[in-house]
Amino acid sequence: MRVAIIGAGVIGLSSALCIHEQFHGLVPSLELEVYADHFTPHTTSDGAAGLWQPYLSDHGNLQETLWNKETFDYLLGHLHSPAAKEMGLFLISGYNLFTEPVVDPSWKNIVLGFRNLTPKELELFPGYSYGWFNTALMLEGRSYLPWLTNRLTQRGVKFFHKKVESFQELFSQGVDVVLNCSGMRAGDLQPDPELQPGRGQIIKVLAPWVKHFIITHNLKSGIYNSPYIIPGSEFTVLGGIYQHGNWSEENSAKDHKSIWDSCCQLLPALQKAKIVGEWSGLRPARPRVRLERESIRLGSLQAEVIHNYGHGGFGITIHWGCAMAAARLFGTILQEKKQLASPPGPRL
């Protein structure tokens, strides 16, 4: 049973790991292969700061809220394991700031210690009159992706550095199931007008005195189009750009200035911070995540594709819940192909 995963970002690698963990014992012939044209540190997941935080509203996608929770709980369970440091996993607290009162988010009971900001705390952020404080998690792609790669390599998963041009290409080589975790480029494999880039740009600085994340919100401009500051383990990420439909991965001087000025206004001490890098990436945005099976007829064969893409700016936040859901879909496929007597494990 050959399974090919297209994409080696957080979605591709975690889906591969989840499937291998659950099924390698049950399906002796299981062979996993990861195909990608970009590997860490050159994926979209590597550029993200790595903060676990969903968008403000789930737009009624309760399933996504559940996947977010599963991911948080899974990561929290790993926090005290010896692997945490290698995974790039640690707790972080911080502030979400608004210019007017807003309803509590769907994730208020998922994170730890969620509460409103006190008047004294709001004095720290002139111009903002309302906000939240909570403790969440950081999962840095620069560490997590290599960690996933190591786990997969140990399990005998093979990696291929190539750009897959079509699902057919893999099926004609004898692959039985394809996991489509191609993120922003899913449209190259199968047109999807709902998938659009949400271009982001970030400045990396050295500001080790900043211990909290600070995310501002401008309800009119939309998510992540308002300054944010996220301290990592080696550098701090300054951002605040979300340009829907912009495919450019070049750093823009105008966006740089916008990020720099707005973040320095938020935290004046940043003026003294040393800039150590800049990066632009494309959030694979979609009204909802595409996580579903598709059966493709290829002559007399029925080929199976599991799509798992379109995680926008919350890929790290939702990845494990989606990996588990993809694994469940895989289990169903195995059942149908009579590779399994019954579905494995408890259903969530």
Added chain:
Amino acid sequence: MASPKVAVVGAGVIGLSTALCITETCPSCSVTVLSDQFSPNTTSDVAAGMLIPHTYPDTPIHRQKQWFKETFTYLFDISNSAEASEAGIHLISGWQVFKSTPKEELPFWSDIVLGFRPMSEAELQKFPQHRFGQAFTTLKCDCPPYLLWLEKRLEAAGTQMYTRKVADLWELHSEYDIVVNCAGMGAHQLVGDKQLFPVRGQVLKVHAPWVKHFIRDGDGLTYIYPGIHRVTLGGTREKGSWSLSPDPGTTRDIFDRCCSLEPSLQGAQDIEVKVGLRPSRQCVRVQREVLSQGGVKLPVIHNYGHGAGGFSVHRGTANEAAHLVGECISAMQGSSRAKI
């Protein structure tokens, strides 16, 4: 007295902040700081500089609260300014956890720090050996940066600073009109205060930049305080011990206790061991005294004995000491007018 000459003995956080307050409240004063040690070799440099007050048994609580409030407000404003990183002042959130519920669930300072509240059940899960906890956000003064920043402000105000071991306050009477004694542990020798005793603290300073929260065991013995570049792991409270030599067994013990609170510290690098003697007293001595010898008078303002709580109350006691200096000058000017 046109330009009173004030000597401040001691260049730790108390000496420097007191000197600075004096330049602010008495611009006509000429202030000189004298100390045998300057940053990075003061007791203050060993301390983590966390704003979590120590309770002095014999100082009225309202006075301790006032000192803490003034200090917190002062540092809060700096942390919010462009100078924050240079001054080494930053906000930090975290948890104080208790193995058994403390008698006092609401310490006197709970409304001064930010966002103080009991920890939720979910938060306590991270500390399986602890049953109760408090979550809050406070400030940290990193040293050397904070002391160097104070020195810079002093220089800008025209304050001279000299490395000099003062063996006896009387040495200073011919050169200075008023002496301010911020000698910390040195006051034991300098003014023979038998009520002052060392409480030895050993700490580790490690590289663990993924640790973003402070964690303190309510017993005060085990704590993890992330600073700008290093995390301070502690500690010990050895009453009466004068030893400044790091003890390897203690190092191991501190590391183990901290790893049990925060397992990821197993991956900490570059462990540096430091020792400091907390200049402890039942109450902080902020007091005027006039020394007298052979008809000569020497006004002295004491500001020492802050023990484990120096950073938490430094600005408040510095303000009070500077106020006493002002009173002293008024008294001297009053008496000199009387002589005319």
